[in-house]
Amino acid sequence: MNDLILEARHVSYSYGSGETPSLKDLSLSIRRGRRTAVMGANGSGKSTFFLCCNGILRPDEGQIYYNGQPLSYRKKDLLSLREKVGIVFQDPDMQLFCASVYQEISFGPLNLGLPREEAAREVEAVIRRLGITPFRHRPAHALSGGQKKQVALADILVMHPELLILDEPFAALDPSHVHIIRDMIRDLEKDSSPSGPLTVVIATHDTDFALEWADEVILFSEGQVLAQGAPASVLTDRELLARASLDLPGVIKVFESLQAAGLLGADLPAPKHLDQLTDYIRHTV
Numbered sequence: 621m622n623d624l625i626l627e628a629r630h631v632s633y634s635y636g637s638g639e640t641p642s643l644k645d646l647s648l649s650i651r652r653g654r655r656t657a658v659m660g661a662n663g664s665g666k667s668t669f670f671l672c673c674n675g676i677l678r679p680d681e682g683q684i685y686y687n688g689q690p691l692s693y694r695k696k697d698l699l700s701l702r703e704k705v706g707i708v709f710q711d712p713d714m715q716l717f718c719a720s721v722y723q724e725i726s727f728g729p730l731n732l733g734l735p736r737e738e739a740a741r742e743v744e745a746v747i748r749r750l751g752i753t754p755f756r757h758r759p760a761h762a763l764s765g766g767q768k769k770q771v772a773l774a775d776i777l778v779m780h781p782e783l784l785i786l787d788e789p790f791a792a793l794d795p796s797h798v799h800i801i802r803d804m805i806r807d808l809e810k811d812s813s814p815s816g817p818l819t820v821v822i823a824t825h826d827t828d829f830a831l832e833w834a835d836e837v838i839l840f841s842e843g844q845v846l847a848q849g850a851p852a853s854v855l856t857d858r859e860l861l862a863r864a865s866l867d868l869p870g871v872i873k874v875f876e877s878l879q880a881a882g883l884l885g886a887d888l889p890a891p892k893h894l895d896q897l898t899d900y901i902r903h904t905v
């Protein structure tokens with residue numbers, strides 16, 4: 621099986637003739653089963669790239685490859701691609717259109733032709749798993765922003781995608797809903813589809829989350845890839861972060877100031893999260 625689930629080669633895209641291109645000769649690769657964080661300033665092209673990944677947008681130039689094959693834009697092939705590549709949009713209102721939460725989550729499996737009983741089993745399982753039971757019969761438009769995000773994720777997970785793209789899943793959430801969505805994301809590690817482990821791509825501005833969660837980070841700037849690599853190297857590079865309008869992770873700021881004060885060894889590797897930093901301190905004092 622191809623190690624790369626998705627690859628973009630020299631992709632350019634403009635929303636209209638005469639518009640500044642939103643993607644400019646962009647090339648990147650996403651490895652199967654790896655957790656990838658896509659980061660960059662507002663307007664750097666992340667959402668536009670995602671829309672190219674499931675064929676909603678077609679590049680003006682260049683090519684997207686899925687499982688080693690160039691995307692085909694025939695209707696039948698696009699429907700099949702969209703079963704495999706699920707996008708949870710930044711704004712859940714772009715995604716939710718059925719009368720009730722239950723109908724909303726059932727729509728995909730029924731539309732796919734799953735027998736009613738099997739579809740109901742799948743829907744019940746995802747409703748339980750994502751804690752949607754208390755509002756399962758409410759109309760989607762009457763939910764809070766956090767609840768809508770839970771339903772939007774359920775909508776996609778019930779389809780068992782191979783590649784799951786979450787576009788800024790924490791945007792506009794209060795801290796308790798950020799926790800709920802973070803726990804859901806951690807729980808996704810158990811998921812797999814018949815063709816292998818689930819690959820998750822998340823667009824976020826939260827460098828602490830990316831440092832802890834991701835295996836790989838891709839930085840976007842002005843429609844191009846500025847850097848792609850391990851979180852511990854990309855997210856500790858102040859110059860790269862400044863060019864992508866991102867902050868140094870908080871845990872790295874504290875780590876570096878403890879090193880500068882001589883309280884932690886200069887040779888310690890960057891911690892991935894607070895617990896690791898706490899361990900360093902415990903072993904030093």
Ligand SMILES: Nc1ncnc2c1ncn2[C@@H]1O[C@H](COP(=O)(O)OP(=O)(O)OP(=O)(O)O)[C@@H](O)[C@H]1O
Binds near residue numbers: 635660662664665669
């Ligand atoms: N529907 C559209 N029509 C015209 N231009 C658009 C459209 N959507 C996005 N753009 C432009 O394309 C560029 C890239 O936008 P995009 O939404 O892909 O960036 P982003 O990195 O996802 O930003 P954000 O972090 O704010 O979500 C921006 O200049 C934006 O104004």
